[in-house]
Amino acid sequence: MTTKLTTNAAKAQATKLTVLGEINHMEVDIAIVGGGAAGLAAANAAYDAGITNVAIFERETATGGILKQCIHNGFGLHRFKEELSGPEYAAREHEAAVERGIQINYQAFVLSIEEGPLLRVISPTLGMTHVHAGAIILAMGSRERTRGMLQIPGTRPAGIYTAGTAQHMINLEGIIPGREVVMLGSGDIGLIVARRLAYEGANVKMVLNRSHFSGGLRRNIVQCLDDYGIPLRLLHTITNVYGKNRVEAVGVSQVDKATKKAIPGTEEIIPCDTVLLSVGLIPENELARAAGIVMDRGSKGALVDQTYQTSIPGIFSAGNVLHIHDLVDFVSEEGEGAGRAAAEYVKNGGAERAEVVEVVPGSGVSYVVPQRVTPAAQGKVLMRFRVRNIYKKPTVHVLADGVEVKKFKRQILIPAEMAEIKVDAELIAGHKTIEVTVEAGEPNE
Amino acid sequence: MSEKTYKHFICVSCPVGCELEVTMEDGVATQVTGYTCKRGIEYGIDEATDPKRVVTSLVNVKGKQMPCSVRTNQAIPKRLIPDCVEALRGIELTPPVKIGDVVLKDVCGTGANVIATKNFD
Numbered sequence: 001m002t003t004k005l006t007t008n009a010a011k012a013q014a015t016k017l018t019v020l021g022e023i024n025h026m027e028v029d030i031a032i033v034g035g036g037a038a039g040l041a042a043a044n045a046a047y048d049a050g051i052t053n054v055a056i057f058e059r060e061t062a063t064g065g066i067l068k069q070c071i072h073n074g075f076g077l078h079r080f081k082e083e084l085s086g087p088e089y090a091a092r093e094h095e096a097a098v099e100r101g102i103q104i105n106y107q108a109f110v111l112s113i114e115e116g117p118l119l120r121v122i123s124p125t126l127g128m129t130h131v132h133a134g135a136i137i138l139a140m141g142s143r144e145r146t147r148g149m150l151q152i153p154g155t156r157p158a159g160i161y162t163a164g165t166a167q168h169m170i171n172l173e174g175i176i177p178g179r180e181v182v183m184l185g186s187g188d189i190g191l192i193v194a195r196r197l198a199y200e201g202a203n204v205k206m207v208l209n210r211s212h213f214s215g216g217l218r219r220n221i222v223q224c225l226d227d228y229g230i231p232l233r234l235l236h237t238i239t240n241v242y243g244k245n246r247v248e249a250v251g252v253s254q255v256d257k258a259t260k261k262a263i264p265g266t267e268e269i270i271p272c273d274t275v276l277l278s279v280g281l282i283p284e285n286e287l288a289r290a291a292g293i294v295m296d297r298g299s300k301g302a303l304v305d306q307t308y309q310t311s312i313p314g315i316f317s318a319g320n321v322l323h324i325h326d327l328v329d330f331v332s333e334e335g336e337g338a339g340r341a342a343a344e345y346v347k348n349g350g351a352e353r354a355e356v357v358e359v360v361p362g363s364g365v366s367y368v369v370p371q372r373v374t375p376a377a378q379g380k381v382l383m384r385f386r387v388r389n390i391y392k393k394p395t396v397h398v399l400a401d402g403v404e405v406k407k408f409k410r411q412i413l414i415p416a417e418m419a420e421i422k423v424d425a426e427l428i429a430g431h432k433t434i435e436v437t438v439e440a441g442e443p444n445e
Numbered sequence: 446m447s448e449k450t451y452k453h454f455i456c457v458s459c460p461v462g463c464e465l466e467v468t469m470e471d472g473v474a475t476q477v478t479g480y481t482c483k484r485g486i487e488y489g490i491d492e493a494t495d496p497k498r499v500v501t502s503l504v505n506v507k508g509k510q511m512p513c514s515v516r517t518n519q520a521i522p523k524r525l526i527p528d529c530v531e532a533l534r535g536i537e538l539t540p541p542v543k544i545g546d547v548v549l550k551d552v553c554g555t556g557a558n559v560i561a562t563k564n565f566d
């Protein structure tokens with residue numbers, strides 16, 4: 001007797017058989033992991049630099065990555081001189097790739113990066129494939145931190161989501177996750193979801209933030225919280241979750257600014273049916289780590305030089321997988337930089353790697369990208385970094401082997417907003433270490 | 446004699462985020478301080494008198510599970526946001542939908558159109 005299989009099961013089995021049975025091979029000049037803003041821009045720039053055999057491997061059924069679910073406006077002011085929504089920005093980048101005939105593989109999951117370099121990819125159409133590439137660009141984006149990483153005590157009822165999951169439910173599935181909402185963390189996704197929920201008639205009771213500064217952009221605090229009268233409680237956190245099947249309430253406590261710990265005895269019970277966690281994003285770097293690419297503990301991304309090349313020659317990294325960005329315009333710019341550099345690598349091989357200058361974060365700075373500058377650097381070297389605290393009228397100092405070579409004045413620097421400086425390559429060359437520090441001009445409150 | 450009142454805003458026209466103070470006399474903004482560039486003056490006056498926002502929302506598409514994302518093609522007065530969201534609630538689009546298609550003309554008499562920001566075949 002033959003067993004009857006549903007179409008899906010049959011398909012799954014067929015895929016499995018291909019996996020076990022045979023491995024297909026594909027050769028490309030440049031292989032790109034991820035088809036979000038970074039991957040699309042990298043592909044287009046590589047193509048424009050003369051390398052036409054470029055392939056994107058995207059695990060989802062469409063390109064665009066996180067942009068697909070960001071239906072709010074605020075994208076593309078720099079790149080298109082127009083304020084677009086996320087899907088519109090993604091559509092423009094996608095169309096540019098289609099015009100160039102970039103090969104886009106959907107539902108193509110990159111399993112690992114192996115020596116060669118090659119990618120092990122699996123997809124319903126390609127089966128199990130080894131993609132042999134002249135160069136690889138990592139553009140896997142980021143994922144959200146979750147409750148597991150935060151360790152909130154209490155029961156484990158339904159009604160607890162990350163803000164990104166809630167955003168996906170609302171914007172792509174049309175489901176409202178709850179009516180009475182408390183949000184932990186004030187990352188940008190959370191702020192934007194809070195506004196969406198307010199539109200939909202839900203009551204966002206408060207947004208809590210462990211530290212004394214918000215994790216989100218100021219414009220989002222104004223336009224998503226202040227506009228709807230949603231209180232932002234700094235130095236507060238959730239210390240308990242109550243409810244059997246569904247969340248019924250949370251315990252909210254004050255946080256000591258110095259110790260960063262909840263203050264016992266300050267817990268207040270806030271009834272709610274939904275808890276959203278918006279405690280930030282982290283680069284999605286399992287593949288890179290497994291491949292032995294050297295990582296930066298500050299940025300949580302790969303350690304790269306000014307061309308976005310990682311510690312493994314021919315492998316580049318750009319976008320949220322390299323470090324978390326607030327603005328997609330800069331993600332695209334970085335993707336283009338990586339795309340051009342990868343094209344150059346395919347054409348002329350790797351540049352001399354000896355005598356690289358190390359770039360390190362100094363006082364007040366949590367990380368700097370790039371972490372290395374090679375002797376090939378010319379003109380101005382763009383350095384992007386984040387600060388650890390709020391600094392008013394600060395000065396950014398650039399020290400070469402301990403001696404200041406350049407300084408920059410800024411109006412304000414805050415941890416939620418990425419900062420950048422451009423330093424002459426000549427000032428960097430010949431030194432061992434470049435250190436970037438920040439010093440407040442006015443005292444902080 | 447008219448009463449002077451003061452309103453405080455953070456200018457979000459650019460990442461600098463200047464702290465603005467707008468002087469109000471009889472409902473009219475008479476002075477803006479704290480800005481670094483001209484845009485801050487305009488922002489301060491708008492915020493103090495009639496703040497405007499681009500509205501983004503979702504509408505249903507016939508025969509599709511996924512809703513279509515939409516936005517106003519220009520900022521509309523903030524006070525009309527609930528009306529605008531309400532006006533969109535009953536709408537159902539028929540595919541194909543193209544980015545830029547007008548979903549609702551002159552929403553709430555603002556002169557702004559609501560346009561689709563996603564394609565559907």
Ligand SMILES: Cc1cc2nc3c(=O)[nH]c(=O)nc-3n(C[C@H](O)[C@H](O)[C@H](O)COP(=O)(O)OP(=O)(O)OC[C@H]3O[C@@H](n4cnc5c(N)ncnc54)[C@H](O)[C@@H]3O)c2cc1C
Nearest residue numbers: 034036037038059065066074110140141189319320327328
């Ligand atoms: C909620 C939110 C709001 C934002 N708001 C704004 C804003 O208002 N204005 C603005 O300019 N910017 C905003 N940003 C920032 C900006 O949108 C993002 O930084 C940018 O889109 C990230 O692009 P990316 O390509 O690096 O990553 P992603 O968009 O995450 O793309 C990564 C892609 O890689 C794929 N992938 C991952 N691993 C694999 C694998 N192993 N195999 C195959 N494919 C894989 C994923 O499926 C995904 O498609 C916002 C971001 C968020 C999260």
Ligand code: SF4
Nearest residue numbers: 456459462463482485
């Ligand atoms: S006033 Fe000018 S410089 Fe200051 S935040 Fe507004 S736009 Fe930026």
